[in-house]
Amino acid sequence: MSEHLLLVDDEPGLRDAVQAYLEDSGFTVTAASNATQAWELLEQQRPDLVITDVMMPQVDGYEFLAKLREDERFSYLPVVFLTARGMKRDRVQGYDAGCDAYLSKPFDPDELVAIIKNLLRRYQQAAAISEPDIADLAGQIAELRSLLVKRGTPLNPNPIKLDLTPREQSVLDLVVQGLMNKEIASQLQTSVRNIEKYVSRLFIKTNTSSRTELVRFALENGLAP
Incomplete structure (x- = not known):
């Protein structure tokens, strides 16, 4: 099709x-x-x-x-x-x-x-990232976040400013916390499918291709707490 x-x-x-x-x-x-x-x-x-x-x-x-x-x-x-x-x-x-x-x-x-x-x-x-894949990445994301926070954020002296919608920012914040799509959907009271779409948009806007890259980008540029 x-x-x-x-x-x-x-x-x-x-x-x-x-x-x-x-x-x-x-x-x-x-x-x-x-x-x-x-x-x-x-x-x-x-x-x-x-x-x-x-x-x-x-x-x-x-x-x-x-x-x-x-x-x-x-x-x-x-x-x-x-x-x-x-x-x-x-x-x-x-x-x-x-x-x-x-x-x-x-x-x-x-x-x-x-x-x-x-x-x-x-x-x-x-959108093809599966929940098992995300679960495996949760630990890596938490470890990466801890490492970067210890070094101080934002790490980029000239952080990039992105025009994120409020919902995109909410999803990004929860991704940085290491939450899976089902957990994010539950917290934001929406469907897993919608969360997948928001994550896809975040990949496009940040020019990243994985959650680990997305978390690093967000932390280095001060886009997440």
């Missing part, structure tokens, strides 16, 4: 061309002409990844992304921004808003496909 993508762009020509290219690349693509229509489609079927234009009438890409991140059902979804605004400050604003990748128009469609495949692969790998 191919991955399902949601494409949002108010330019019909570009939207149709990108949809056709992505479908030729093996993806299932649903297209919307604006953020309102995109939200209606999201309610009907949750995609694996969202590709959205930034400059759209009524509701722009930043507002659309903010709404996604505020909704627990969609807060984990990887999001790629497509925009004609390619200045550095625009890219920074996009990443600060919570997008996972930022591609300026005009762009190479092969690059877009490569970005999509990379994001999907990383999210799938992160």
